[in-house]
Amino acid sequence: MKSIRLYLLLALLATITLVNFVSLLHGYQSSMQKAESLFDSRLKSTAMLIKLANSAKQNQQHSAEKEDPYTFFQIFNESGNELIIHSSNAPHIMLGELSEGFHDVNFASYRWRNYVHEDTKLQRWIVVAERIDIRYILAEDVVLESLVPIVLAIPVSALIIWFAVGLGLKPLTLFATQLSHKRVDDLSPITLERVPSELTTVVNSTNSLLLRLEEAFDREQRFSADAAHELRTPVSVLKVHLHNLGTRLGRQDEDIVLLTEGVERMGHLIEQILALYRTSPDQAAVKFEQVDVFKTVQSLIAFNYDTFDRKQQTIDLDGESHVIEANLFALETLVMNLINNANKYTPEQGEIHVEVKRHELGVLLRVEDSGPGIPEAQRERVFERFYRLHGDRHDSGVVGCGLGLTIVKHIADLHHATINLGTSANGGGLRVDVIFPLRAISHA
Known part of the structure; x- marks a missing residue:
């Protein structure tokens, strides 16, 4: 039927x-x-x-x-x-x-x-x-x-009969409209005036489900915050002990170096897992606001400039201000993952280019590097969780956990944006294009 x-x-x-x-x-x-x-x-x-x-x-x-x-x-x-x-x-x-x-x-x-x-x-x-x-x-x-x-x-x-039945089904249509227009972070009860008795059970059951979902998300958010605190502290303490041990035994000790890399990777993995949870589109409580993409990218590049300077990399930013409706934390996480990936996989004295401009479909955020890039056959798989080219250690020697582009994809989905991978003009590296849709645009 x-x-x-x-x-x-x-x-x-x-x-x-x-x-x-x-x-x-x-x-x-x-x-x-x-x-x-x-x-x-x-x-x-x-x-x-x-x-x-x-x-x-x-x-x-x-x-x-x-x-x-x-x-x-x-x-x-x-x-x-x-x-x-x-x-x-x-x-x-x-x-x-x-x-x-x-x-x-x-x-x-x-x-x-x-x-x-x-x-x-x-x-x-x-x-x-x-x-x-x-x-x-x-x-x-x-x-x-x-x-x-x-x-x-x-x-x-x-x-x-057609119009009479349509009038009788109007509460059901309004119910469906309210459900379809709910944002991912909106778990408030559905309210209808003069609900027919046949629809009362459906509305009450749906509101009960929304309430249970809200309670479940609240519990998971509290767990996320508690887990972040409980996991970050031991890792930080372990880093301090390794630093002291390295000072005592010598920083060139191979075991100390490997152990330090493992702890750094563990800390990075914890941060990425928590970021993945907080930016996943299926999680509620994501608040949107007016965010200037260009200024956000500019501030993050400035904040992390020392990271690029240590590898003597050149990073430049082109574009102009464009304001979109976005979650600030999620957008910052997306930009950080893209520029960190570019920093890690671009060799010393390499070039990184970031651009923010108007696109026919919305606002384009582009990050290009001069690293090894990603083969076209592997570009779809890199968005899968924990998937890395050539295993845990890339040919470039970079150690990662395989969650960076997964988080970028989740944040893009959260904002109804599209993400495309291509080949950079800078020596055949990776080009990442994120296009935020027109409906979210307002010019500064």
């Missing part, structure tokens, strides 16, 4: 049509019987008029002047063997029985309905007849004309 409205329309229309058909059939049969009775009464009345009109014309034998091809009359003597008066199209013999009442007879290739009446005063028999097929046509025309309005009422009923 694709449409409740269409189903109700067809069901009600089928019911109305069936009831109308039975009613029409019964009405047709009843009306035809009544029409037959009326025609018989007319025949009888005609016979009575002929009786009165000819009461003074005894023993006069002649033909009537008026001729009707569908009716005839005859006046016989008492014995029925002598035709005294008749219409011009009437037979010259008695058709059927010479008895009072109605009879069906054959004459001139037609069936006729005749009425025989005995005039006891004049001692004559009066016969009036009418063609049955003409009676049927006349009766059917009258009956069908009365049935036409009922038949025409069916499409009118369909139109009325």
Whole structure:
């Protein structure tokens, strides 16, 4: 069942049509019987008029002047063997029985309905007849004309039912509209005025589900904050102990170096997992505000400039201010992951180019580096969680956890943005384009 409205329309229309058909059939049969009775009464009345009109014309034998091809009359003597008066199209013999009442007879290739009446005063028999097929046509025309309005009422009923059902389903439409327009961070109850009893259970169940989801998200957010605190502290302490141990044993000790790299990787993994959770599109409580993309990128590059300077890398930023509706933390996380990836995979004295500009589909954020890039066949897979080219250690020697571009993709989805990977013009490195949609744009 694709449409409740269409189903109700067809069901009600089928019911109305069936009831109308039975009613029409019964009405047709009843009306035809009544029409037959009326025609018989007319025949009888005609016979009575002929009786009165000819009461003074005894023993006069002649033909009537008026001729009707569908009716005839005859006046016989008492014995029925002598035709005294008749219409011009009437037979010259008695058709059927010479008895009072109605009879069906054959004459001139037609069936006729005749009425025989005995005039006891004049001692004559009066016969009036009418063609049955003409009676049927006349009766059917009258009956069908009365049935036409009922038949025409069916499409009118369909139109009325369509709008009536639509009006009845309006609360359901409003309910669906509220659900579809809810933001990912909006778990407030759905409110409808004058909710029908049939929809009350659905609305209450949905609101109950939204409440449980809100409670679950609150618990997970508290867990995220607690986990961040509990995990960051031991890692920080471990870093301090390793630093002290390295000072005591010598920083060139291979075991100390490997252990330090492992702790750094663990700390990075913790930060990335927490960032992935906080920026995932399926998580609630994501607040949007007006954010200038260019200024955000500019401040993050300035904040991390020492990181690029240590590798003697050149990073430049082109573009102009464009304000979009975004979550500031998520946008900063996206930019940080992109420029950190560019920093890690670009060799020393390499070049990194960042650009923010207007695009035909919205606002374009582009980050290009002069690193090894990503083969075209692998560009879809790098958005998968924990996927890294060539395993845990890239050919460039960079150690990572495989979550950076996954987080970027999640943040792009959160903002309904598109992300494309390509080849940079700077020595064949990686080019990342993130296009924020037009609907989120307002110019500064």
